Amino acid sequence: MKRCQFIAEMLSANKTRVLIDQVLFSGNNFVVMLLLARGLSPFDFGVFSSFLLAGYLMISICSALVMQPFQVRIAHVNDRAGYIQFTFLLQILLGLVLTSLVAIGLQLNIMSKTSEWEISNMELVVLVVYFNAWLIHDYFRKLFLALQEINNAIWMDGVLMLMQLLGVSLMVFRGSVLLYDILWLLTLGLTLSAGLGWYMSKLRLNTKAYQTAHIKYHKKEGGYLFMSAMFQWWSSNLFVVTSGMILGVAALGAFRLVQSSFGVLNMLLQTFENYVLPNAARKASASVNGLRSYLTTVGKQGGYVFAIILIPMFIFSKHTMYLLGGALYVQYDFIVRGMVLLYAVIYVSYSVRIPIRVLGLNKSFFKGYGLTFLISAVSFKFLLENFGIKGAILGLIINQMILILYWRSTLKQNNYKL
Secondary structure (H helix, E strand, O other), X not given: OHHHHHHXXXXXXXXXXXXXXXXXXXXXXXXHHHHHHHHOOHHHHHHHHHHHHHHHHHHHHHHHHHHHHHHHHHXXXXXXXXXXXXXXXXXXXXXXXXXXXXXXXXXXXXXXXXOOOOOOHHHHHHHHHHHHHHHHHHHHHHHHHHOOOHHHHHHHHHHHHHHHXXXXXXXXXXXXXXXXXXXXXXXXXXXXXXXXXXXXXXXXXXXXHOOHHHHHHHHHHHHHHHHHHHHHHHHHHHHHHHHHHHHOHHHHHHHHHHHHXXXXXXXXXXXXXXXHHHHHHHHHHHOHHHHHHHHHHHHHHHHHHHHHHXXXXXXXXXXXXXXXXXXXXXXXXXXXXXXXXXXXXXXXXHHHHHHHHHOOOOHHHHHHHXXXXXXXXXXXXXXXXXXXXXXXXXHHHHHHHHHHHHHHHHHHHOOXXX
């Protein structure tokens, strides 16, 4: 009985339910990517990967201007319902503007006659609807997490997973998968999930949503967050985006396939940070030596876990690539090895990243990512034209090394010895 009670309490805990939701959401994205890599041609999978990159950029923008300021302000407003309505309307407006810009950009790219692929007006409409459904789903998911209504987020992501996994699986195993059929299917799943989110939120729109105070707050706070998000996104994705432009969409598809598979490690890193950070903050309040000792201990423990995952992937890179995408992608096994090296460096960067956060040196994040973006902008063409995808991975590793050196220097200036 005690064991059953312990399990029930553990499952009802907020942090456990947040983890369950993250597993549903990230796991669905990961499996869908693997299925599409096998069902679509390398070229179409590369085109789909470029759509995903555009979608993630729009999500970063909306999150910086809408949800991140909301997460802080919601605790201090009297009319919570009116404020939520305001953020929803702002999200809708931003989504329409951003997707319209993407549509215009695609049309201009195709009209330039340098594009590898073409898109009809109907297909463009499908893509715009897909992006807007994705942005609305993301809004409601983050809304429920911010309001601690985690069960609602789980229901949303559960419906999304059920619709997308079943639909994509049936399409792939049936054969003759078309990219825009896939987009329709993914859009349907996102629309149903977002509709469920709307229903559960009991959101109603009225004139109270238009408050000058809300607009001023989001303009002020969102501006800095927007710039930070742009620097972080571009410093992380500049090499990925330009690899598709310079090397072709098929190469981009292979790159994104491996990146998606390493998304599991991103989950581990996020969990690691979420667990270590509050404990590190408590250690730091007692003594800096205690903080340093604690980070050394957990750093070694986490390093063993990462080594167990990364070393076999490096040794059996061809087998890993075959499992991810099939025989057509085995030629890109070097991407797996490169990404293993990249994630080893990323893990090392946490030895300086966490002290930076614990000591409240948050401006160093903005400056660090701004610096890596500038260096990426200067070097990407040379690296890609001379080394191909290997150059893209090298550029990402260089970015992480720059962050480590810059954050290490900042810590030294603040009398923190590593």
